[in-house]
Amino acid sequence: MFDYTVITNNIGLLWQGLLMTLYFTVITIGAGLVLGLFVGLIQLSTFRPLVLLGQAYVEFFRNIPLLVTLLWVYYAFPIFAGINVTKFWAGFIGLSCYVASFYAEILRAGVQSVDPGQTDAATAIGMSYGQRMRRIILPQAFRKMIPPLAGQSIIQMKNTTLLSMITVPDLLYQASYISSFTYRPMEVYTAVGVIFLIILIPLTLLSRKLEKSGASAK
């Protein structure tokens, strides 16, 4: 039978785990956006070596499984670099770099989807590269980028569960900890799934709405 007391008795641990999950979701999305904007912009530059560098970054992080990246940053990187990396930093770096590669691609695609005539028109009135980007191209690109950005951010929240593999006490880690002493994995993992559904379904609906309003604004 489904024993609710397993959950209610350990609600404190689950709550701590959820906070950790949300914390990592927010900070890695934030750092990922900054890094992704940077990588996306260098991919859009006209200086070939920079473009290649940006592409190399994107392909590197997109094509290594996130779990491998996390384990590598936590266990292998400290040996290579000869420094100590805490699990929090390892998790932060791994997740941020990973999501930045996807954000960079979304940005690049968004900017490239803006009609080249817009660049022509902005250039013709004497705007510099920075003015063109800031005033003309990015405002139009961002509108198109909102739905894919929202989608990627939802995936990012789910991906934080991989942190449990490097012993960061996120929601999933706490759940496996609870099930290790209660021997009730059914209740605990069900609770974890439900928590994710409760948080993410409204966000998914919101992003769908944004997609619609974005489409009609065009």
Place this chain on the structure above:
Amino acid sequence: MSTTQSNAPTPEKGKTSVLRLDRICLKFGDKRVLNGIDLSVVEGEVVVLIGASGSGKTSLLRCINLLNTPTSGSIVIDDEVLFHRQADGKNGTPIPNQEVNRIRSKTGMVFQQFNLFPHMTALENVMEGPVIVKKEPKEQARQTALKLLDLMGLAQHVEKYPRQLSGGQQQRVAIARAMAMQPKVMLFDEPTSALDPELVGEVMKAMVELAKSGMTMVIVTHELGFAFEVADRVVFLDQGLVAEQGPPSKVLLHPEHPRLKSFVGRFHESADLLRPFLEARQAEKAC
């Protein structure tokens, strides 16, 4: 119309040239688009570029403000060098980007597809250049923009977004946007080609008004009747070269180059019937 009718293909003495192109060559990969074009435009002159598609007229126009970078040649706008590169590809005088942007803003460009900024109102479109590039105070830019839009017959539409305007209205906003930078020369790239036929007239009318006000203009168009009406000089491009040029009555009614003859053929046929009328009109304008 400008005060004196230019009948010579070369700039008249005593008039300052606003735009000078010297041996402009342009290649896209292996494809040679422009093969050494010389063109000089004096103040107040209206030059119309005609030619078959692929003759390089749009490419030439886009070279004038460096939207296309020529392979070699030189461009001087208002006595300032915008571009200079020798035929051997050596860059004689590299010009910093900031300078390029500043000199470039002495030209105003109107595009076939209007290219208005869709996230801004008509008014904001026109104010954008003066406020962001020239750093003019907002209120001043606003007043100038309103005046320009009024001149274009758009006083009713200043707060509308481009998607709420017809093609002809959008194109007139685009003309106002280019004019707001107080350019020395206006460049028009087939400004009526993307318009529904019933909207062509209003844009042409706005351009004729502009020409009358003494604006220096370089226009790429397929509308030969319009060229006849507004041009001081018609330049026929063929295979990336100036094949023939002169006053419209000469180039459009008495062409010499064989390809120009076939190009203006249809215009010619109808013009044959109208010749006495058209020539009388030209004579009248020349006085």
